[in-house]
Amino acid sequence: MPSLKPVSRALVVSNDAAWLEPALSGLASASARLDNPFGIAFVSARTGDHAMQTVKADGDLQLVVIDKSLAGLGPGQAALDLANRINSWRPELSLYVVLSDDERAMVEELVSHAVDGYFDRDEPDYHGWFRILSAELAEKSATPFYDALQAYVKMAKDSWHSPGHSGGDSLKNSPWVSDFYEFVGENLLRADLSVSVPMLDSLLHPTGVIATAQNLAATAFGARKTYLATNGTSTTNKIIFQTLLAPGDKLLLDRNCHKSVHHGVILSDARPIYLDSSVCREFGIFGPVPKATIYRAIKENPDAKALILTCCTYDGMLYDLKPIVEAAHKAGIKVIIDEAWYAFARFHPAFRPTALECGADYVTQSIHKTLTSFSQASMVHVNDPEFDEHLFRENFNMYASTSPQYALIASLDVGRKQAMMEGYKLLDRTLKLGAELRQKINSTGVFRVLDIGDLLPDEVRNDGVRLDPTKLTVDISKSGYSADEMEQVLFDKYNIQGEKSTFSTLTLLLGVGTTRSKVSRLCDAMFRLAKDRRRVPKQSYRMAEVPHFSWLACLPRSAFYESGECLYLLDDDGRPNEALTGRVCCDQVLAYPPGIPVLVPGQVITPPITSYLAKLLKGNKPVEVHGLADIDGEYAVRVLTQEELEAAPSRSLFLQDDEKAGDGDRQQPQKVQQLEQLPVPSADSVTEEVHD
Numbered sequence: 109m110p111s112l113k114p115v116s117r118a119l120v121v122s123n124d125a126a127w128l129e130p131a132l133s134g135l136a137s138a139s140a141r142l143d144n145p146f147g148i149a150f151v152s153a154r155t156g157d158h159a160m161q162t163v164k165a166d167g168d169l170q171l172v173v174i175d176k177s178l179a180g181l182g183p184g185q186a187a188l189d190l191a192n193r194i195n196s197w198r199p200e201l202s203l204y205v206v207l208s209d210d211e212r213a214m215v216e217e218l219v220s221h222a223v224d225g226y227f228d229r230d231e232p233d234y235h236g237w238f239r240i241l242s243a244e245l246a247e248k249s250a251t252p253f254y255d256a257l258q259a260y261v262k263m264a265k266d267s268w269h270s271p272g273h274s275g276g277d278s279l280k281n282s283p284w285v286s287d288f289y290e291f292v293g294e295n296l297l298r299a300d301l302s303v304s305v306p307m308l309d310s311l312l313h314p315t316g317v318i319a320t321a322q323n324l325a326a327t328a329f330g331a332r333k334t335y336l337a338t339n340g341t342s343t344t345n346k347i348i349f350q351t352l353l354a355p356g357d358k359l360l361l362d363r364n365c366h367k368s369v370h371h372g373v374i375l376s377d378a379r380p381i382y383l384d385s386s387v388c389r390e391f392g393i394f395g396p397v398p399k400a401t402i403y404r405a406i407k408e409n410p411d412a413k414a415l416i417l418t419c420c421t422y423d424g425m426l427y428d429l430k431p432i433v434e435a436a437h438k439a440g441i442k443v444i445i446d447e448a449w450y451a452f453a454r455f456h457p458a459f460r461p462t463a464l465e466c467g468a469d470y471v472t473q474s475i476h477k478t479l480t481s482f483s484q485a486s487m488v489h490v491n492d493p494e495f496d497e498h499l500f501r502e503n504f505n506m507y508a509s510t511s512p513q514y515a516l517i518a519s520l521d522v523g524r525k526q527a528m529m530e531g532y533k534l535l536d537r538t539l540k541l542g543a544e545l546r547q548k549i550n551s552t553g554v555f556r557v558l559d560i561g562d563l564l565p566d567e568v569r570n571d572g573v574r575l576d577p578t579k580l581t582v583d584i585s586k587s588g589y590s591a592d593e594m595e596q597v598l599f600d601k602y603n604i605q606g607e608k609s610t611f612s613t614l615t616l617l618l619g620v621g622t623t624r625s626k627v628s629r630l631c632d633a634m635f636r637l638a639k640d641r642r643r644v645p646k647q648s649y650r651m652a653e654v655p656h657f658s659w660l661a662c663l664p665r666s667a668f669y670e671s672g673e674c675l676y677l678l679d680d681d682g683r684p685n686e687a688l689t690g691r692v693c694c695d696q697v698l699a700y701p702p703g704i705p706v707l708v709p710g711q712v713i714t715p716p717i718t719s720y721l722a723k724l725l726k727g728n729k730p731v732e733v734h735g736l737a738d739i740d741g742e743y744a745v746r747v748l749t750q751e752e753l754e755a756a757p758s759r760s761l762f763l764q765d766d767e768k769a770g771d772g773d774r775q776q777p778q779k780v781q782q783l784e785q786l787p788v789p790s791a792d793s794v795t796e797e798v799h800d
């Protein structure tokens with residue numbers, strides 16, 4: 109592999125030719141004579157607008173040096189204005205202002221957060237300036253943990269510690285398993301080390317290279333504090349819950365949050381207030397929770413401790429977060445945003461604002477999903493002004509392995525470095541490739557990339573929801589292929605693997621690793637498939653309506669930890685089992701698509717729920733249903749026994765609520781009476797609604 113040397117452009121902005129020309133030539137000569145590992149080259153701009161054009165167009169730009177004499181709004185003002193404009197467009201760029209020493213206080217007051225340093229106009233020490241700029245890039249692009257890991261491997265120490273493969277020595281000469289050594293490579297095995305190596309710091313108590321890597325990540329993503337995690341966002345969501353929520357504390361959550369959120373509810377013994385997500389039934393895709401639903405929940409639950417939403421959703425739908433965060437904060441509610449699918453957003457203005465920029469207190473990101481890190485490598489960003497660092501650390505350590513995989517931590521260092529140094533350029537390319545792909549797919553006349561108007565359910569149309577353009581949802585319903593057939597043919601014939609599908613759509617994810625050749629191969633496949641379009645389109649499907657959340661009879665944790673008993677989902681005649689009505693579920697039951705839990709532990713089962721599950725399982729379109737028990741090959745639901753329900757420690761909480769909802773005099777809670785009035789669907793109505 110030829111070694112690829114970076115190019116880093118530095119823009120010097122001034123309309124004072126008498127200052128600019130010697131400055132440019134002095135800096136250029138310093139770059140030629142001094143060590144220049146980042147390939148810094150200087151370019152210039154005479155006006156703020158010209159500078160902004162360069163900032164937008166030049167993906168290799170890393171540094172901007174602004175002369176305070178820039179003409180415009182008044183002395184110094186134009187330079188400060190430009191610094192702010194650049195910072196809001198590309199916060200990852202380093203900014204230096206050239207001024208006289210006595211002007212610094214004024215600048216610091218106006219743009220202190222945007223400016224990384226100052227040069228003295230009266231002391232034009234260009235070599236010194238160049239060294240400072242080069243050091244700035246060295247600091248930003250540092251990978252402290254990865255560097256220490258490489259250094260340790262190069263030291264070739266004998267291993268008298270875990271892991272057992274001893275840097276691969278147990279594998280490499282084995283006639284049985286040396287192929288694994290060859291497959292994963294020597295470096296990965298040599299770098300697979302344990303906490304016995306002090307120079308590699310400790311993920312559970314970082315004070316050295318991991319602490320430095322975390323600080324760099326916090327700066328890059330715009331957080332007060334950042335934690336590197338090696339157990340995925342599935343774990344970090346739980347860590348945050350356990351930090352913020354005491355048993356019984358209220359949590360407002362999108363009912364369609366990732367399953368780790370629901371697991372976190374069980375583990376933390378929180379009291380969940382479920383918010384129904386919007387659903388686009390035509391394409392089987394869930395959308396955001398309507399703003400009105402969120403605002404109502406905040407109003408009705410001012411005692412809630414936290415709100416968690418997923419932004420963007422798996423299919424790329426983005427909340428208009430700022431007003432939501434503000435409303436929650438007004439009520440004293442902390443905001444957690446699951447940004448598992450949106451870690452790259454900070455590095456291109458087309459995707460911003462990020463959740464942190466909207467004021468979220470905690471943000472979890474699967475860096476591995478959309479940036480360059482190994483699977484399971486995630487980050488937690490914290491902006492909560494009342495952050496309890498000690499408690500968070502205790503919870504982090506409770507969930508973390510004491511043997512973290514060091515390659516994952518190194519990959520987080522590398523992922524952050526790449527996003528910081530070339531994220532803008534790569535994402536710009538991704539956006540262009542995405543637009544081209546969209547246009548070409550649409551030009552087949554058979555396949556169509558859905559836009560926000562197609563995907564948004566009616567109830568969220570006026571909620572300011574945006575679509576992440578790197579997630580392409582393709583409507584394949586006119587092709588005559590089912591989604592499963594389409595995925596199979598793309599895989600077998602064209603060597604293409606997409607992200608996921610619903611009955612009529614295929615989702616393609618673009619990212620920093622998307623290349624032009626991959627786009628060409630995909631377009632070619634889509635054109636050929638459009639040509640081979642099957643003449644008789646298959647019957648089109650419409651997703652069955654997900655039943656609304658019923659209500660909780662006790663906290664999810666109370667239900668989950670009981671033994672319960674299993675009741676069949678269907679009766680002997682294949683109808684939804686009436687005996688389930690009114691019973692309290694012990695597990696989370698989830699159907700894909702759309703991935704919204706139909707039941708959570710502690711939830712009361714109603715006829716619409718059993719009939720929905722029966723429909724899904726009896727329909728001729730295969731769906732995945734998780735959380736049902738299997739008794740002799742028949743589906744069953746684990747439910748609380750009456751004794752378990754009555755003894756559930758959290759039961760009294762919900763009985764009071766039921767009584768409040770009723771007229772007070774009645775023995776029977778109102779909800780139970782409502783339940784008794786719900787019709788039990790007939791066997792026929794069960795199957796009809798699934799398909800159009």
Ligand SMILES: Cc1ncc(COP(=O)(O)O)c(C=O)c1O
Pocket residue numbers: 339340341342343365366368418422446448449473474484486
């Ligand atoms: C919204 C959301 N949050 C969290 C996760 C879990 O992330 P990880 O795979 O990093 O554990 C996922 C995984 O798909 C997800 O979709």
